[in-house]
Amino acid sequence: MITIKEIAEMMNVSPTTVANVIHGRTNKVSKENVERIQKALRDYNYVPRMGLESLTKGKSRIILVVAHLTRKYSLTYLSDPFFGYIVGVMEEIISNAGYYMMLYINKENRDITSTAMSWNVAGIITITFSCKNFKKLSAVADCPIVGIDTYGSPEELKEGHHVKLDDTEAGRLMGRYLISRGFKNISPVTDDADVQGGSSQERIDGVRDVLREYHLPCSRPGIPDIIYVDPLDEKSYSKLNQLFPYAGQNYVLFCTSDQFAFSIIGYLTRQGMRVPEDFSVCGFDNNSYAGFSNPQLTTVHQDIRKKAETALDILFSLISGKKIEDSIVYLPVKIMFRDSTRICKKDD
Secondary structure, eight states, rough: OOOOOHHOOOOOOOTTHHHHHHTOOOOOOOHOOOOHHHHHHHTTTTOOOHHHHHHHOOOOOOOOOOEOOOOOOOSSSSSSSHHHHHHHHHHHHHHTOOOOOEEESSSOHHHHHHHHHHHHEEEEEEEEEEHHHHHHHHHSSSEEEEESSSSSSHHHSEEESEEEOOOOHHHHHHHHHHTTTOOOOOEEOOOHHSSSSHHHHHHHHHHHHHHHHHHSSSSSSSSSSSSOOOOOGGGGGGGGGGGGGGGTTTEEEEEEHHHHHHHHHHHHHHTTOOOOTTEEEEEEEEEEEEETTOOOOOEEEHHHHHHHHHHHHHHHHHTOOOOOOOOOEEEEEEEEETTTTTOTTTTT
């Protein structure tokens, strides 16, 4: 692999001049030399030795993106369109800023903390951490940290910097919207592993707040307040069969993610149920497939790109030494009404 020194000798310039061009410090380098050096870097496929730079200069151009794996996936974490998209956007932004992204995914918090301490990184982005685990990581990391979708109480979220939705209010928004369409029965459906204190629980809490506000029941006789289904266990979907006596009535299933809603629609269809004629189904996220599913999915839209951009804007500001006053940035949501839910008749 070619070195800065070798390129400098070929271009008849100093190694410092080559390094300045690599890092964008070209105000004291002639336009001709900038173009010559950049061409040589491309022609010889120069790759910066990031680890060496970190050790010798105490600097790092690595951003660690670490995700706490709390959900079950039939394939992998990145097979979920939400996570695949947000990680892709972050890689694009981090690369354009002249940094390198390191992605680490684990369900064990002690392994996440150990990895963060083992690398000299410029900053850390966490995804789906509890406030407790975010605080633990912040205590040992020697760099700025920003959390995406950190979950906990408003008081806990005041510690550190976070970008998220107000998931409880988003649940209320969907609940009020469904009731305005004539639905009197809303059953939350989620993955047991996903709901424990996280954003899914907050979304369900919001829906149930609205049911109580309108004096509507949270469940029908023999049906639990929340239906838990394991997405990796086909047999667990049979829990939905207890809803079948209510087919054709003003019943809607509120799924805590789009990915989960697709699987629920698939199961209902295989059991001979029609969506939305027998049961309406809605999701959360408005991922890239929501508008292409059959039927198209009613869901809560969130701007995933904006979430990544906002988190990285804060992180890079902190890296540069700027003080950020706001500890929490809540992003807005909106309802996308599509074919998977119907408008109920008054006599339903």
